[in-house]
Amino acid sequence: xxxxxxxxxxxxxxxxxxxxxxxxxxxxxxxxxxxxxxxxxxxxxxxxxxxxxxxxxxxxxxxxxxxxxxxxxxxxxxxxxxxxxxxxxxxxxxxxxxxxxxxxxxxxxxxxxxxxx
Amino acid sequence: xxxxxxxxxxxxxxxxxxxxxxxxxxxxxxxxxxxxxxxxxxxxxxxxxxxxxxxxxxxxxxxxxxxxxxxxxxxxxxxxxxxxxxxxxxxxxxxxxxxxxxxxxxxx
Numbered sequence: 001x002x003x004x005x006x007x008x009x010x011x012x013x014x015x016x017x018x019x020x021x022x023x024x025x026x027x028x029x030x031x032x033x034x035x036x037x038x039x040x041x042x043x044x045x046x047x048x049x050x051x052x053x054x055x056x057x058x059x060x061x062x063x064x065x066x067x068x069x070x071x072x073x074x075x076x077x078x079x080x081x082x083x084x085x086x087x088x089x090x091x092x093x094x095x096x097x098x099x100x101x102x103x104x105x106x107x108x109x110x111x112x113x114x115x116x117x
Numbered sequence: 118x119x120x121x122x123x124x125x126x127x128x129x130x131x132x133x134x135x136x137x138x139x140x141x142x143x144x145x146x147x148x149x150x151x152x153x154x155x156x157x158x159x160x161x162x163x164x165x166x167x168x169x170x171x172x173x174x175x176x177x178x179x180x181x182x183x184x185x186x187x188x189x190x191x192x193x194x195x196x197x198x199x200x201x202x203x204x205x206x207x208x209x210x211x212x213x214x215x216x217x218x219x220x221x222x223x224x225x
Contacts, residue, residue, distance in 0.1 A: 035212075037216075043218070044217055044218040044219050045161075045204060045206070045216040046216070047212075047213070047215070047216070059212050061213065095160070095161070100163075100166075102166075103163060103166040103206065103208060104151070104153070104161075104163065105163035105166075105172065106160065107160040109160045
């Protein structure tokens with residue numbers, strides 16, 4: 001059974017970048033698609049993008065195109081999500097999740113990213 | 118643009134009673150819908166996929182129904198651990214996933 005463990009809280013200045021990691025244990029990492037989803041305070045989930053490690057191919061939501069980069073390191077079973085040009089409205093909890101067919105299961109525990117001057 | 122609308126935003130129900138949560142899609146998504154439970158500070162948990170199929174380990178008191186644009190999550194007899202936020206998720210227009218805003222289920 002795959003488990004996903006994410007990196008810790010980040011506090012960033014506007015205009016900077018943040019890189020969040022998601023380490024998988026159990027299962028075969030390279031054959032699983034990993035999606036990234038965020039949740040702003042008091043809001044619903046927002047899908048950001050996904051990566052298929054075995055093909056090293058990523059797709060992104062149009063809203064984040066050009067600002068987000070999702071990668072997968074098969075040697076460490078870790079996916080990374082980097083978001084650049086941060087703004088205060090990027091303050092959110094960022095989740096990774098394994099795509100099971102098309103639904104998301106399991107999820108990581110979430111990483112809080114705070115963007116503040 | 119696909120929009121998922123959940124109602125109500127907050128639902129107050131007493132333990133032991135039934136809770137009915139709704140999710141509406143702006144376009145036909147067939148049965149391509151999942152439900153997740155989210156508790157504060159915890160990872161969201163998959164409850165239902167394919168609109169009505171319980172995920173592994175999910176108690177039988179959770180049931181999902183609907184297809185097309187109207188969906189329902191029913192919790193037949195609320196336990197204390199069921200008070201949480203519930204999210205619906207369409208995966209019909211893939212990979213452009215869309216989620217509802219969530220329904221907070223609170224103790225009455």
